[in-house]
Amino acid sequence: MTDPMSGHTLRVRRIGIETYQEPVVFIREDSHVCRSEGFESQSRVELRRQGNRIIATLNVVRHGGIVSLGADEAGLSEAAWRILGAGENETIRIGHPAPVESFALVRAKLYGHAFSAAALHDVVDDIGKGRYSSIELAAFVAACSGDRVSMDETIALTRAMVATGERLHWAQPMIMDKHCVGGLPGNRTTLIVVPIIAALGLVIPKTSSRAITSPAGTADTMETLAPVALDVAAMRRVVEREGGCIAWGGAIGLSPADDILIRVERPLDLDSEAQLVASVISKKAAAGSSHVLIDIPVGPTAKVRSQAAARSLAWRMIETGRALDLKIDVVLTDGRQPVGRGIGPALEARDVLSVLQDEPVAPADLRERALTLAGRILELAQFTPTNTGAALAQAVLADGRAWRKFQAIADAQGGLRAPPVAPERHVVPAPVSGAVTAIDNRRLSRIAKLAGAPLAPAAGVDLHVVLGSTVEKNQPLYTVHAQSRGELQYAIDYALAQHDVIAVEAAP
Numbered sequence: 228m229t230d231p232m233s234g235h236t237l238r239v240r241r242i243g244i245e246t247y248q249e250p251v252v253f254i255r256e257d258s259h260v261c262r263s264e265g266f267e268s269q270s271r272v273e274l275r276r277q278g279n280r281i282i283a284t285l286n287v288v289r290h291g292g293i294v295s296l297g298a299d300e301a302g303l304s305e306a307a308w309r310i311l312g313a314g315e316n317e318t319i320r321i322g323h324p325a326p327v328e329s330f331a332l333v334r335a336k337l338y339g340h341a342f343s344a345a346a347l348h349d350v351v352d353d354i355g356k357g358r359y360s361s362i363e364l365a366a367f368v369a370a371c372s373g374d375r376v377s378m379d380e381t382i383a384l385t386r387a388m389v390a391t392g393e394r395l396h397w398a399q400p401m402i403m404d405k406h407c408v409g410g411l412p413g414n415r416t417t418l419i420v421v422p423i424i425a426a427l428g429l430v431i432p433k434t435s436s437r438a439i440t441s442p443a444g445t446a447d448t449m450e451t452l453a454p455v456a457l458d459v460a461a462m463r464r465v466v467e468r469e470g471g472c473i474a475w476g477g478a479i480g481l482s483p484a485d486d487i488l489i490r491v492e493r494p495l496d497l498d499s500e501a502q503l504v505a506s507v508i509s510k511k512a513a514a515g516s517s518h519v520l521i522d523i524p525v526g527p528t529a530k531v532r533s534q535a536a537a538r539s540l541a542w543r544m545i546e547t548g549r550a551l552d553l554k555i556d557v558v559l560t561d562g563r564q565p566v567g568r569g570i571g572p573a574l575e576a577r578d579v580l581s582v583l584q585d586e587p588v589a590p591a592d593l594r595e596r597a598l599t600l601a602g603r604i605l606e607l608a609q610f611t612p613t614n615t616g617a618a619l620a621q622a623v624l625a626d627g628r629a630w631r632k633f634q635a636i637a638d639a640q641g642g643l644r645a646p647p648v649a650p651e652r653h654v655v656p657a658p659v660s661g662a663v664t665a666i667d668n669r670r671l672s673r674i675a676k677l678a679g680a681p682l683a684p685a686a687g688v689d690l691h692v693v694l695g696s697t698v699e700k701n702q703p704l705y706t707v708h709a710q711s712r713g714e715l716q717y718a719i720d721y722a723l724a725q726h727d728v729i730a731v732e733a734a735p
Contacts, residue, residue, distance in 0.1 A: 235260045235321055239276075239313045242294060242302035248490050250274075250283040250307035250357065252321070255296050260321055261287060271360050273324040274301075274311055281310050282324050282357045310357075329353045330363055336370040344383040351387035355484035364491040368499070376501035381543060382550045384501065388509035389551070393480040395432070395459065395515040397466075403431040403604055404516035406507050408523050408540070409441065410530025412565040412672050413690075416522070417445045418452075418473060418579040419597035422632035423623045424604055425471030431604075432466045434476035434514050440494075442675035442687055446475040447572040448579070451684050454641035465639040472636060481513040482506070504543045511553060518554045520604050524562030528668040531562065556607045560596065564666040564694050567593035571680035571687015573646035574708065580646075583630040592693070598624065649685035649708035651715040655722055657698040657731050665730040666694060674707060674728070678718035683710040692729065704729045 237260065242253060252274060254260055266272060270285040288294045288302075296302050301321060303313060313319065329349040336342055342350075350367065353359060359367070376384070403424055407414055417433060424431045435445035435455075446455045455475040457465065462479065465472040477486060485506045492502065511519045521544050524530070525537045541557035548555035567578040567590040581589035582597065601623075602616025611619050623629050637643035671688055679686030689706040692698060707722060709715035722728065 235263070236318050237301040237321055238297070238299055239315075239317050239319050240296065240300055240302050241308045241313070241315060242304070244302075244304045246304040246306050248306055248486060249304070249361065250281050250310055251286055251304035252283040252307055253286045253288050253294055253296060253302035253304075255290050255298050255300075256287045257290060258298050264323065269360075271324055272321050274307065275320040275322075276311050276313055276317065279311055281307065283307050284360065324358065327353055327358045327363065330359070330366075333363070333367045333370055336375075337366065341377065342380050342383065344386070347380070347383045348387045348390065351384070351484045352391045354487055355391040357487070359487075361491060364488065365495060368488060368492045368495060368497055368502070371502050372497040372499045374500070376499070378543065378546060381501040381504055382547050385505040385509045385512070385547050385551060388482045388484050388505055389512045392483045392513055393459070394513045395479075395481070397430065397432070397515045399430045400517070401430070401608060402515050402517045403429050403608060404433065404511050404514065404518070405520040405522065405600060405604060406511065408503065408507065408521065408530055410668065411524040411526070411562050412442060412570040412668055412675070412688075413567040413575055413578065413593070414522075414524065414565075414596070415443075415445060415448050415567065415575045415579050416593065416597040416600050418449060418576075418633070419582055419593070419624075419629065420601045420604065421471045421473055422583070422629045422636060423597075423601040423620050425469060425636065426623050426628040426632040427605070427610065427619070428470065429605075429608060429610060430466065431471040432462060432514060433471065433473050434479060434481060434510065435473060436476055438681045442570050442672050442680035443572045443575055444681070445473065446477075447681040447684065448575045449473045450475070451573045451576045451644075451646040452580075453637035453643055457640060465636065468639050469632065469636045471632075472640060474640070476510060476514075482509040485509060500540055500543060503540070504547050508544065508547045508551060508553065511548075512551045516553060518604070518607050519548065519556070520600060520607060521555060521557045522560055522600060523557060524560045526562030526564070526668065529562030534559070554607065556603055558600065558603055562668070565668060565671060565690055566590070566596055568690045569687060570671060570675045570690065571678070571708065572684040573648070574687045574689055576646040583624070583633050585625060585627070585630070594624075647685040649683075649710050651709040651712050653707045653715055653719050654703045655705050655707065655719075656701040657704050658700070658726070659731055659733045660698065660700045661731045661733040663692050663694055663696040663698065663729060664732045665727070667728050670725055670728045671705070674718050674722045677714070677721050678707050678709040679711070679714040683714065685710055686714065698731060704731075
């Protein structure tokens with residue numbers, strides 16, 4: 228551990244650069260700190276302020292460049308500023324961090340050695356404390372990719388992720404939860420399932436993620452309707468009052484190593500069944516859940532592309548959950564096309580509201596999928612007999628109890644609001660008359676992201692057809708929504724170059 232009195236003192240400035248979750252510090256190349264310590268760009272440094280310590284990546288800037296800093300100043304990225312809790316022009320100390328001894332264990336795994344439970348605890352603890360650089364994180368992700376991680380290692384990794392973060396405890400003996408492994412645009416069943424379950428008196432404190440590479444996460448969609456950045460105390464107040472919540476997990480600090488790993492894992496596009504399982508189950512265990520339903524959509528352009536892969540993932544989920552005293556049920560769902568019509572936070576929120584309000588024009592697939600999942604949760608809790616849960620869930624939706632409970636949850640979280648509407652739109656028409664034979668989830672998601680989602684919450688894609696639809700030439704297939712004309716054009720340029728995002732087979 229670095230001596231708390233060692234290091235150099237610099238005045239700190241907030242320079243407004245977003246680096247997602249990675250703390251970054253900017254120092255001039257002629258600073259006495261760089262000269263005396265031999266720091267250069269991408270060096271790992273320890274920053275200290277009033278007992279707070281973080282490890283940050285150093286970026287060296289030239290005097291007179293875009294980032295204007297004095298020789299005695301350190302500029303902090305938004306992540307570094309938030310984590311360190313600094314104030315403008317305060318002083319911080321900067322110095323060399325202690326060596327990351329646990330990385331030797333990662334290196335051993337890369338050479339074919341198995342992780343012990345103690346090794347994984349040390350590695351995950353260092354990751355959660357921000358001691359690993361992006362390169363070291365990438366090495367750990369690579370070491371765990373493919374089928375390199377055994378069932379025992381998966382369980383040990385999950386336990387380590389739980390142990391190194393916040394853990395919630397509830398007075399009730401049975402705490403319900405659900406999770407979808409992702410990869411399916413518009414699949415916002417959580418916002419319908421939670422109020423159905425809570426309206427029946429079961430407890431379901433749902434923590435959800437924001438989007439990383441998708442057009443919307445559950446937290447992004449909910450945030451267009453109500454605040455989601457609840458701390459633990461606020462979350463408890465909501466759950467005690469209403470029996471459920473839909474909150475952003477990042478504000479609570481559950482399984483912090485997982486959030487850091489996801490930041491690196493997604494851009495690398497390295498699929499790891501073990502890390503996916505550890506990610507999901509650790510968050511559920513840390514949230515205090517006892518009964519969890521896992522939704523695995525399966526389709527050619529979903530995250531899980533085959534029934535065999537889905538069954539393998541389901542087995543690992545169930546076994547890992549059992550090791551952590553969680554009762555897990557897994558349902559394999561249709562992942563061949565998006566769910567609902569909207570892809571993007573506000574558009575998905577619009578679909579959710581139409582289902583909750585039981586409107587005749589509500590997307591039938593979103594409604595039915597949510598009722599199926601809610602029914603499975605009720606059966607998992609033994610609240611209702613097998614094969615009767617969906618009917619009970621439907622009754623709660625039809626008589627307005629689910630909508631009233633959603634309004635109450637939104638009010639407890641800070642107040643219900645209307646989702647925004649995008650001012651810019653462009654319709655993409657069918658190139659020929661015929662039947663819709665395929666819909667590419669991944670490329671539709673990319674179009675929505677190019678249009679600005681999720682940072683522009685009203686942006687995204689509105690889907691007008693489903694598999695099997697019969698369309699006429701020039702009939703609308705989907706509409707792109709954007710908050711600026713430039714983003715709209717960016718998305719349209721890509722969309723028009725993709726001739727089979729929605730495949731239409733010409734009529735004979």
